[in-house]
Each structure stands twice: as C-alpha cells, then as structure tokens.
Amino acid sequence: MLKEIYLESYRHRDNSCFFVNFFIDCLQAMVVTTLYPNKKYDDIYENYNEREPFPDTKYETNKEYKTYGFYRFLEDEERNENNPFHDAFKKMQAHMRFINTKSAHTNELGQQKQFELETIKFEPKYKSENKPGKGKHIIYLLAANTHYASFYNDISEEVNETGATVHTFSHPGTAASQGKVKEYNDLLNASISMVYNLINNQKIAPEDIILQGYCFSSSIAYDTKRFFKKNHNINFQVILNSGFTSFTDAIYDEISNYFCFFPDLIKKLINSILQITGWFICIGKSINGCNDYFKGITPFEMNLIHENDKTITNSCLSKVIENNIETLDSNQDIYFLNKNNRLSILPKYIENSDDETIPEQKKEKISDKKFNSHFTKLYKLGVNGKNTYASLINKFLLLDKKVSNTRNSISSKRHYKSLR
Numbered sequence: 155m156l157k158e159i160y161l162e163s164y165r166h167r168d169n170s171c172f173f174v175n176f177f178i179d180c181l182q183a184m185v186v187t188t189l190y191p192n193k194k195y196d197d198i199y200e201n202y203n204e205r206e207p208f209p210d211t212k213y214e215t216n217k218e219y220k221t222y223g224f225y226r227f228l229e230d231e232e233r234n235e236n237n238p239f240h241d242a243f244k245k246m247q248a249h250m251r252f253i254n255t256k257s258a259h260t261n262e263l264g265q266q267k268q269f270e271l272e273t274i275k276f277e278p279k280y281k282s283e284n285k286p287g288k289g290k291h292i293i294y295l296l297a298a299n300t301h302y303a304s305f306y307n308d309i310s311e312e313v314n315e316t317g318a319t320v321h322t323f324s325h326p327g328t329a330a331s332q333g334k335v336k337e338y339n340d341l342l343n344a345s346i347s348m349v350y351n352l353i354n355n356q357k358i359a360p361e362d363i364i365l366q367g368y369c370f371s372s373s374i375a376y377d378t379k380r381f382f383k384k385n386h387n388i389n390f391q392v393i394l395n396s397g398f399t400s401f402t403d404a405i406y407d408e409i410s411n412y413f414c415f416f417p418d419l420i421k422k423l424i425n426s427i428l429q430i431t432g433w434f435i436c437i438g439k440s441i442n443g444c445n446d447y448f449k450g451i452t453p454f455e456m457n458l459i460h461e462n463d464k465t466i467t468n469s470c471l472s473k474v475i476e477n478n479i480e481t482l483d484s485n486q487d488i489y490f491l492n493k494n495n496r497l498s499i500l501p502k503y504i505e506n507s508d509d510e511t512i513p514e515q516k517k518e519k520i521s522d523k524k525f526n527s528h529f530t531k532l533y534k535l536g537v538n539g540k541n542t543y544a545s546l547i548n549k550f551l552l553l554d555k556k557v558s559n560t561r562n563s564i565s566s567k568r569h570y571k572s573l574r
Contacts, residue, residue, distance in 0.1 A: 242306045245310050248276050250273070275320075287316030293363065336432070393550065397437065399471060
C-alpha cells in the first residue's frame with residue numbers, strides 16, 4: 155500500500171497583503187472560468203429522475219441525485235435502440251463510485267480540505283482473453299470544460315478494442331464531484347487520488363495502470379506520471395492526445411492567430427500570469443531545472459497528433475519528438491508509434507465532425523477549410539483504415555509487455571535499444 159501524498163497550493167496567502175491576494179484571485183478566477191467552470195450538468199440525467207416508477211423520489215444530496223439518474227440513464231440507453239448511446243452500452247458496462255481526494259488548499263486548521271470525487275468505471279461487457287489490454291486499467295483524463303458523457307462512444311470503442319478497463323471522473327466542482335478548481339494542483343490531486351484508489355483500494359498493480367490525457371489533460375497525465383516517479387519510484391505509461399509543450403506556448407498559438415507582434419514580450423507576459431495564478435505548466439521542455447520532461451522516445455510515452463489540428467500547432471509535442479529521435483533506428487516499434495502517428499478522419503465519419511460535446515458544437519463538413527480536427531474523438535480517427543484504438547493504442551499496449559520486466563530502468567534510447 156502506498157502512503158498517500160498530495161500537492162499543496164503554490165500560494166501562501168499570509169505572506170501577501172490583501173490587495174495582492176485580491177489581484178491574484180481575480181486573475182486566477184479568469185483562468186478557471188475559461189478552463190474549468192463549476193458546471194453541475196444537471197440536464198444530463200434530470201429527465202431520468204422524473205420518470206416512472208419513482209416520480210416522487212426525494213434526493214437528500216446531489217450525490218444521490220446523480221447516482222440514481224446515472225443508473226436510470228444506463229437502463230434506458232440499453233433498452234431503447236433509438237437512443238444515441240445504445241450501441242456504446244451494448245459493448246460495455248459502467249459503475250459509478252465516489253472516492254476521497256484532497257484540495258491543494260487548506261482549512262482554518264491548516265489541513266488540506268478533503269472531499270469526494272465522482273468517478274466512473276467502464277469495463278467490457280464481454281471479456282476476451284486475446285485483447286492486448288486485458289487486465290490493464292486506463293485512467294482517461296478528459297479535456298478542460300468537458301464531461302464524461304461527451305465521451306461514451308469514444309470510451310466504448312477503447313474498452314471494446316483494447317479489452318482494458320477505463321476509469322474517469324468529473325472534475326472537482328462539476329457534476330456530483332465536490333470541491334472546486336482554483337489552480338492546476340487541484341486537478342493534479344484529483345488525478346493522483348484516482349491512482350491511489352486503484353492501487354490501495356482496488357489492489358491494481360502499478361504496471362497495469364496507464365494514464366491517458368486529452369489536450370489540456372495531457373499535461374495532467376504527464377505530471378501525474380512525474381509525481382509518482384518522484385515520490386514512489388513508479389514509472390507509468392502515458393498516452394498524450396493532442397498534448398502541448400507548455401501552456402504558455404499553447405496560449406500563444408491562439409493569440410498569434412490574431413496578434414503576432416512582439417512575440418517574446420507576449421510570451422513573457424503570459425508566463426508571468428500563469429506562474430502567479432498557479433497555472434504554469436510545462437511538459438515538453440527542460441525548464442527551471444526540470445530534467446524529467448517528455449521525450450517521446452521510450453515505451454512509456456506515446457503522443458497522438460490530429461491531422462488538421464488548428465488548436466495545437468506550433469506548441470505540438472511532435473516538435474519535441476523530432477528533436478530527440480535523431481539516432482533512433484527507423485525500423486523500431488517505438489519509432490513507429492511516436493513518429494508515424496498522425497491521425498486522420500476515418501472514411502465512415504467523413505460527413506460531420508464530432509457532435510457529442512456538451513454543450514452541442516456546430517457541425518462542420520470535413521471538406522471545410524476551417525474544420526478543426528482537434529475536437530474529434532479518437533474512435534473517429536485512425537491510420538490505415540483502423541481507428542486509433544485498434545491500431546496505435548493496441549500496439550502501444552503490446553509494446554509494454556515486451557519491457558514489463560524493466561519498467562523502472564528504461565529512460566533513454568540507449569537502454570531501449572539494448573532490449574532488442
């Protein structure tokens with residue numbers, strides 16, 4: 155059993171005056187409102203709580219309301235063939251549970267606040283011995299300002315194709331999760347608590363746990379990996395979908411579409427704001443003495459790139475891979491997984507972009523020059539006619555088995571070559 159450690163807030167309010175704290179609070183609120191607004195998503199399950207045969211059911215807490223509605227929702231989706239997620243839940247089963255986590259912030263006694271996190275476990279309805287992911291547990295870290303209900307079809311395809319069990323959760327302050335996101339460490343603590351729960355409570359072996367992040371949450375996945383490597387000497391595999399080198403670079407990508415003057419000055423300003431608000435994130439560069447950064451050249455790291463991604467451009471992690479892969483032989487599996495992994499829309503989904511987001515996004519034709527594939531789910535993307543899970547993710551899971559006995563020793567190209 156691992157001793158549970160959680161990150162604390164980067165701020166010590168006692169050391170600053172009221173006006174400084176107020177100014178930082180305002181900047182922090184601006185960042186949080188953009189990325190992780192406190193939404194309850196009550197509209198997702200409210201219809202299921204009002205139907206027969208329990209129209210007069212009283213809910214004492216938001217937790218009871220969401221739990222009851224969730225299982226009624228599952229029943230209805232499985233029963234009604236016309237429902238949007240009927241096919242998804244034909245292939246997987248889902249369970250809701252609540253786990254304890256801690257805020258990065260302290261209470262009046264100086265103790266970190268503890269609260270409950272709403273988590274969902276998805277597992278194959280019909281288990282197969284031949285799937286590469288059998289026995290694996292993937293923690294799916296969702297993009298900013300999203301809810302797991304947007305990903306049912308995507309998760310169903312991952313569960314079905316790989317045979318793995320997928321775990322996800324509602325961000326603090328959203329849906330039935332308690333707490334509140336104020337800074338990046340609050341999100342990291344939620345991810346860290348998921349790992350502790352799997353290892354300590356569900357007795358899952360660390361080598362069977364994989365962290366998968368999408369967009370902003372790629373950084374959460376990688377920093378969770380860093381945390382456990384530093385504090386427990388555990389080296390997790392990570393799958394980074396549309397990850398960025400640093401949050402500063404990603405924001406500048408957006409700004410540069412409208413304003414491209416004084417780039418160095420703008421980057422410094424962005425950097426300063428992110429640092430004082432607790433949102434400075436960097437996974438793809440060696441910066442501030444951090445040597446444990448993404449290289450994309452080991453069996454523990456996989457980066458997925460969307461063709462025609464107009465959100466993550468110059469800040470894409472592929473730039474890092476190109477800089478680190480100079481001497482790696484082109485016939486090696488790890489080269490293939492990290493170099494030839496640009497995902498394009500599969501032909502059968504060519505008509506529309508993903509329309510499963512909450513709130514609904516405008517449908518766009520793939521042929522439209524303005525189409526941005528960044529928001530397209532992995533099951534609609536792939537290589538050589540196969541979706542991402544059937545092709546690249548399964549190869550990644552098989553690669554892990556080749557090096558399972560040396561998980562904590564592989565850290566460079568030289569070490570990996572010696573295994574072959």
